[in-house]
Amino acid sequence: MKSRIFYSTLLSCLLTSLPTTAQTSVPSENSRQTACPMVNIEAEQLSDMTTARSGHSVFRIGQEIVVVGGHTLGFIPVKTAEYYKDDEWTQMPTVYDHDGGLSLVMKTGKVLLAGGFEKHVGIGQTFVAEMYDPQTRSFEGFGCLDKKRTFASAVELDSGNVFITGNWHEGDEIECFDGDCNFTFVKEVTTDRRLPYIFRTAPDDAVILGGCDSYGHRIDSIVADRLKGESFPVPLLNLWHPLSLELSYNTEESFIGDESKHVYAYLMPAEDKNGRIAIIKVQGLDFSLLPTSCPIPTETDWGDIEYISPILTDQQAQRGYMIGRDKDRRIYVLCIEYAKAIDDKSAPLTLYYTTPLPEAGNGRVILTAEGDLMLIGGVSGSDFTPFKTVFLIRFGTQGAVKESKTDWLWIGLTLIILLILALVVFQDFRRRRIPQPLPIKEPVQTPVVENAKGLRLSTDTDEVLIQRICNLLEQEQLYLNCELKVADIADKLGTNKRYISDCINTQKGITFVQLVNNYRIDYAKQLLKSSPDIKITEVYIKSGFANETSFFRVFKALTGLTPNQYKFRKD
Numbered sequence: 001m002k003s004r005i006f007y008s009t010l011l012s013c014l015l016t017s018l019p020t021t022a023q024t025s026v027p028s029e030n031s032r033q034t035a036c037p038m039v040n041i042e043a044e045q046l047s048d049m050t051t052a053r054s055g056h057s058v059f060r061i062g063q064e065i066v067v068v069g070g071h072t073l074g075f076i077p078v079k080t081a082e083y084y085k086d087d088e089w090t091q092m093p094t095v096y097d098h099d100g101g102l103s104l105v106m107k108t109g110k111v112l113l114a115g116g117f118e119k120h121v122g123i124g125q126t127f128v129a130e131m132y133d134p135q136t137r138s139f140e141g142f143g144c145l146d147k148k149r150t151f152a153s154a155v156e157l158d159s160g161n162v163f164i165t166g167n168w169h170e171g172d173e174i175e176c177f178d179g180d181c182n183f184t185f186v187k188e189v190t191t192d193r194r195l196p197y198i199f200r201t202a203p204d205d206a207v208i209l210g211g212c213d214s215y216g217h218r219i220d221s222i223v224a225d226r227l228k229g230e231s232f233p234v235p236l237l238n239l240w241h242p243l244s245l246e247l248s249y250n251t252e253e254s255f256i257g258d259e260s261k262h263v264y265a266y267l268m269p270a271e272d273k274n275g276r277i278a279i280i281k282v283q284g285l286d287f288s289l290l291p292t293s294c295p296i297p298t299e300t301d302w303g304d305i306e307y308i309s310p311i312l313t314d315q316q317a318q319r320g321y322m323i324g325r326d327k328d329r330r331i332y333v334l335c336i337e338y339a340k341a342i343d344d345k346s347a348p349l350t351l352y353y354t355t356p357l358p359e360a361g362n363g364r365v366i367l368t369a370e371g372d373l374m375l376i377g378g379v380s381g382s383d384f385t386p387f388k389t390v391f392l393i394r395f396g397t398q399g400a401v402k403e404s405k406t407d408w409l410w411i412g413l414t415l416i417i418l419l420i421l422a423l424v425v426f427q428d429f430r431r432r433r434i435p436q437p438l439p440i441k442e443p444v445q446t447p448v449v450e451n452a453k454g455l456r457l458s459t460d461t462d463e464v465l466i467q468r469i470c471n472l473l474e475q476e477q478l479y480l481n482c483e484l485k486v487a488d489i490a491d492k493l494g495t496n497k498r499y500i501s502d503c504i505n506t507q508k509g510i511t512f513v514q515l516v517n518n519y520r521i522d523y524a525k526q527l528l529k530s531s532p533d534i535k536i537t538e539v540y541i542k543s544g545f546a547n548e549t550s551f552f553r554v555f556k557a558l559t560g561l562t563p564n565q566y567k568f569r570k571d
Helices: 002-016 407-431 462-476 486-493 497-508 512-530 536-542 548-559 563-568
Strands: 038-040 057-061 064-068 080-085 088-093 102-105 111-114 126-133 138-149 153-156 162-165 174-177 183-187 197-202 205-209 223-226 265-271 277-283 286-289 312-314 319-325 331-336 349-353 364-367 373-379 386-393
Touching: 057 102, 057 111, 057 364, 064 373, 088 138, 102 153, 111 138, 138 174, 153 197, 197 265, 312 364, 319 373, 331 386, 462 486, 462 497, 462 512, 486 497, 497 512, 512 536, 512 548, 512 563, 536 548, 536 563, 548 563
Parallel strands: 038 349, 138 183
Antiparallel strands: 057 064, 064 080, 080 088, 102 111, 111 126, 126 138, 153 162, 162 174, 174 183, 197 205, 205 223, 265 277, 277 286, 312 319, 319 331, 331 349, 364 373, 373 386
16 A cells, blocks of 8 residues: 555656646746746855956866956956866966956967056056966966957967957957967958957958947948958848947857867857847858747846847857846846757757846856856946856756756656556565565665765765754854855865755755855844844844845845844734
């Protein structure tokens, strides 16, 4: 009887786990765009950078993320960089400040940094250039550009030569860096451009185009320049205008070709005069629209979506991501399965969205080595105050895309499981007809597991581990530390942070940050009730919150009231 109940319950769980329209639908039935499925995702807040930044460059070398330059509060350029490792940011001094400068990871493994604003408040351009060596984490100034530049783009060809173009409030040209120390003039451009797109078309050639001129004005008639050969008009781009970017990106982040076969192909976002968004595939000198399974959403029930990034491609997963936001500061990620757009088929689209993130800026987005998206710094959009916050949206092996399998796959897997269950039930029925001897229970030895450093790892079950986590938080009140990280808990419990995060998610259905914030809000409520004269500023500091904005947002989300409303309510 018990086995029947077990199998019946398991079968019920399997059937209810099948994907339904509601799981990937828009927020309400009245949504104005219902063709593109929408899925809610969580943005995990990581450790803050050491400095609030906007206008900075971001690049990845191996698994390490590095941020360079930009400006901080008051539009003051910062002459520092910092790298992210083990959930911590470590600052490094640079030779020059590069607010609005370019960065390019070269085939040598070193990184070229050049240009930027000359003065505070985004005025002027600079010649400065330096090289970052990731092996020694050092910066070396070595020369100067042929032309002063801000908001420029660069590409490296197979020869090792780097071609640079683009400028802001100044004339433009194409120049070449020889990979050593020399920058030389190459040729004039047909149009001065701000943050142009540069697409390789061959091992030794590339095309250059852009959506706005060096003053930020829209370019109505798009002409593409070539490093070799004559410039040429692109009629498609007069209908679908290249999306103008506000931050510096490397076009190679949008690559979908095969360099070993000399297939140079990229994805580029574009918009028409009515504000519709499309995806253009650029392969060699050919420009064509990428067919998609549904129109790219530009609005939801909450308002319009403003797309702020190029299409970042994960070639291993064969997916592209374009990032957007709305007036409430939700983050949107349009996932494009571009590899399925073959043989007249369309690329499936899914729009992922977060809850409003008031602490997230419109800063640079980069794809991590694990296939996740990291959003770093930037300003709010409503003012010009830079943020130091960093958010991670998981799209890798344990991320959102893995969870949104196609219906046929889930159905196929479920049918296989049902067949296995039927066989198990049949075997169970046969066994129950023959008396079976009782099994002899043997004591279970708990293994001792150590990592490479000799650190003892936890072999607790999830039920035991979650109790140890909660006991540690409650007894030592670790949540009162505003800089508490999951790694701190892991160190104290002799395990690693992934075990801690997965255990909390499995047992509590929430993230580590949410668990800690629950404790902080409970503590804040005690302070508000026990000390009626206490100031709100003192409450959020004593409760472990890093700032007042975060405190108000979390308090309202968990209690439905503001701190003052809770303080003066009558129970």
